[in-house]
Amino acid sequence: MKLPSFSRKVSYGAFTAGKPTVRTSVLPIDAVTIEHMAPSDQRHSSLDGYIRSIGRHYVAAVVVMTMLIGATYQTVEIALDRHSLQQDISYLTGRQFIRFQQLTNQTRAVMSASANAEMPEYIIKPMVDDVRKAIGDIRAMSTQLNELHGKLERNLLEKLNTRDAASEEMRLELAGRLEDFLKRADRVVSAKLEDRRQRYSFWGPIDFAASSDSMLMRQFSALIDSAHDSSDGSIDHARLISAVLLSLTATALILATSILFMPLLRRLRNEHRRTIDFESKLTHQAHTDALTSLSNRSSFNDALIAFFVSLERSGTGFSMLLVDLDHFKGINDSLGHPAGDAVLRHVARILQGTFRSTDIVARLGGDEFAVLLPGLADIAALEALAERAVAAIGAEFSFDGRGLPISASIGGAIAPQHAADETSLTRVADLALYAAKAKRNTAVIFDEASLARRLEENQLAAALAFAADRDEFVVYYQQKVNLQTGEHLGFEALVRWNHPRLGILPPGRFLPLVEGSHLISSMTRCVVNIAARDLKAWKAAGLRPGSVAVNLPEVLLLGRDGYDIIAAAIRANDLEWRDFAVEVTEDVFLNRGASQILETITRFRERGMSVSLDDFGTGFASLVHLRDFPFDELKIDRSFVADLGSDIRSEQIVGAMINLARNLGKRCVAEGIETKTQQDFLLQAGCEIGQGYLFAKPEPASAAVERLTVSNRGTRIASRRTMRIAG
Known part of the structure; x- marks a missing residue:
């Protein structure tokens, strides 16, 4: 950027020995006047004239110096004002860039949350408000920014400089983009x-990635750099112009400079330091x-690119680790974002x-972290480091x-x-x-085995999307018995997937999907409807199946969905509410919608349904939860039962659970x-059902029908024997 050229004619003469000398010219006294003056009068007249001449030059010098000082002061003020405007533009552009990045992340979060059918709307609404x-x-x-650019255009120094057309065009283009x-973004949150959920579940994040991470990012960066360069140029202008003007006033203006300009110069230096x-x-x-305070995704991507450039140049390999926290959403949902943070x-x-x-350790976003390890290309060493990190986090x-x-x-x-x-590398x-x-x-x-498993899981997930429509889900039944008598x-009810190619798949194979x-x-x-049809058929055949317990996930307990599913099945098959039982896990205590879940469970019990607390001992139930939550049955998790007879600690824990259930009046x-x-062991400890x-x-x-038939036949025989003995 060229500086404006200034030229001033000053009547102060040349600089001598670094100090300005003032040329003075005494006006000549008229000769006739001199002739009629006495010598003393002539001396006085000459002295007065000299004094008056000195006075006039002094006044002129003061006026000129004052003008120079004022011009210098005004020029610095104009330059400072220009610098301040450019500083404000740079700062505000940076803030807008940061806010833009936050908006892209918030909008992606809204789209991701909207694509998740389990996400309640009351959680999405604040996210939409944030966007x-x-x-x-x-x-x-x-x-x-437009107002600041308008003020900058009216600045005198800005008018004297040639406008940077490319920068202005880029600014307008960025504003349009x-x-x-x-x-x-507004269309996303207004939808x-x-x-x-339908439109943005897949293409939305890709669309926003393309629109926010490419041209806009580069233009923001270029505009911030341009504003920074212009700010530095303003400081250079102020220094150069001040030096030129101050050199003309020299020693006579040192005091004025010290009084008037040094504070301004210090302010300029402070502004420059603040800018840096x-x-x-x-x-x-x-x-x-x-x-x-880790590196973010942008910094991580830059480092990854640099590592590959170094790899091409030196051939030195490196490693990448991706870290994802398990069940982090549960911590956020149950304890709030302060705990998650x-x-x-x-x-x-x-x-x-x-x-x-x-x-290089970075946080990519959410609960995702990543690590780049330069110079590490050994699988065994990388695996050892990763396992050490898993153990430390755990x-x-x-x-x-x-x-x-x-x-x-x-x-x-x-x-x-x-x-x-x-x-x-990121994909693998x-x-x-x-x-x-x-x-x-x-x-x-x-x-390669990991890749094969991933492809298999993708194929299963794709087929699973149509399993309900194709009636591929089937129900297996596991019997509950009286431990003392063996009575049914x-x-x-346990779900299985009858895959058209792989056959019957256990829940562990597909439930994570x-x-x-x-x-x-x-x-x-599907599970509830199948169980209801089977119950209707068994009862019509004169069998006594007892209640069939179904597991209801949290998402169906938060609203009316779970209640409506069971109610519809009961009505359609002419059943009674006590023909069903509901099993819930201890995790419901940690859900933020625990009050809604409690309301749904209470409605079940009011209808006469039994409610079981499943997998007891593996979650986060407290004594307060056990006291206040309306359940009828406590189910000891199999992990404790497995060690009975071989682990005294498991036996003590199971005994305590049985006593707790008995004291609470629960089965x-x-x-x-x-x-x-x-x-x-369980019978001796007081547990009656297993x-x-x-x-x-x-x-x-x-x-299950055959088992019921045998069980019912045995029950009838036992009843007849009892009647004969009683008779």
């Missing part, structure tokens, strides 16, 4: 929830995660302490005096062994992470009984 607020903030900043993006500090902070914020900061500290100082963590269970799944890959570019590391998440709390380094008491999706509702409806059911030793392979495995309806 609307961000849109308003960005538009307000755009208005302020940004407004187009805001309209996109109805169902429209967002601000730019440094802005750069730091743009590449740092605010919550954990504390967990994320804790995990960040753990990762920084686990890996080398030269390794150590006990306390929040507000309460221990929180934390675990993580880690997937890893090595360049160039597994991939030769950024996209491929993600495949390994997916394999790790299938097991939870483990680390998996990519191999009822069944638990159902969790967190709308499929859980359709699958549960106690033991799951997973497989040996006579386990049955004997289920497990010792009595019956989960079996299809046809086998």
Whole structure:
């Protein structure tokens, strides 16, 4: 940028020995006047004239110096005003950039949440409000920026400089692109929830990634750089012009300069230092995660690109680890975001302490972290490091005096062994992470087996989407018996998937693919309807099946869906409410909608249905929960029953559970009984009901009918014997 040229003619003469000398010219006295003057009068007249001449030059000098001082002061003020406007533009552009990044993340979050059928609308609404607020903030900043640019155009120094047409064109183009993006975001949040769920479930995030992470990002960066350069140019202008003007006033203006200008110069220097500090902070914020102080996704991507450039140049390999926390959503939902934030900061500290100082640890967003390990290309060493990180994260963590269970799944890959570019390396590391998440709390380094398992899971997930419509879900029944007499008491309904190619699949094979999706509702409806039809057929045949227990997930307990599914099945098959029982897990106590769940459970019990607390001992139930929650039956998890007869601690725990249920006036059911030793211990401890392979495995309806027939025949024979004895 060229500086404006100034030329002034000053009547102060040349500089001598670094000091300005003032040329003075004494006006000549008229000769006639001199002739008529006395010598003394002539001297006085000459002196007076000289004094008057000096006075006039002094006044002229003062006026000129004052003008120079004023011109210098005014010029600095104009330059300072220009710099201040450019500083404000740079600062506001940076704020708008940061707010824009927040908007893209918030909009993606709204789309992701909207695509999740399990996500209640009352959770999505505040997210939508945040997006609307961000849109308003960005538009307000755009208005302020336009006002600042208008003021800058009216600045004298700005008028004297040649306008940077390319920068102005880029600014206008960015404003247009940004407004187009805001309209996109506004359309997303203005759409109805169902429209967002259908339209944005897949293409929405891709659309926003394309619109927010490419041209807009580059133009923001270029505009911030341009504003920074212009700000520095303003400071250079102010210094140069001040030096030129001050050099003309020289020594005579030193005092005035010291009084008037030095504070301004110090202010300019302070402004420049603040500008540098601000730019440094802005750069730091743009590449740092605010919550954990780790590198963010942008910084991580830059580092990954640099690593591949180094790989091409030196051939030195490196590794990547992707870290995803297990069940993090449950912590956020149950304990709130402060607990979630504390967990994320804790995990960040753990990762920084686990890996080398030269390794790059980043938070990609949400509960996702990533690590780049330069120079590490050995699978065994990478696996050992990943497992050490899993173990460190899994150590006990306390929040507000309460221990929180934390675990993580880690997937890893090595360049160039597994991939030769950024996209491929990320993809294979993600495949390994997916394999790790299938097991939870483990680390998996990519191999071909991981890829094969991922492809198989994808195929299963695709087929699972149509399983309910094709009536591929079937129900197996596991018997509940009286431990003392062996009498049949009822069944638990367990879902199976009759895959058209793979046959009957156990729930562990496909339920992880159902969790967190709308499929859980359709699958549960199928199970309830099948169980209702079987109950109707058994009762019509004169059998006494007892109640059939069905497991209802939290999402169906939060509203009326679960209640309506069972009510519709009862009406359609002319059944009674007591023909069904409901089983819920301890996790319902941690749900933020626990009051809604309690309301639904209460409605079931008012209808005469039995409610069981399933998998007791594996969740977060407290004595307060057990006291206040309206359940009829407590089911001891099979993990405790399995060690009866071999582990004194398990025996003590099971005994305590049975006593607790008895003291609360609840029935106690033991799951997973497989040996006579386990049955004997439970009977002796006071547990009267059980289920497990010792009595019956989960079996299809046809086998359950045979078991019911035999059980009913035995019951009738026993009844007749009792009657004969009584007679």
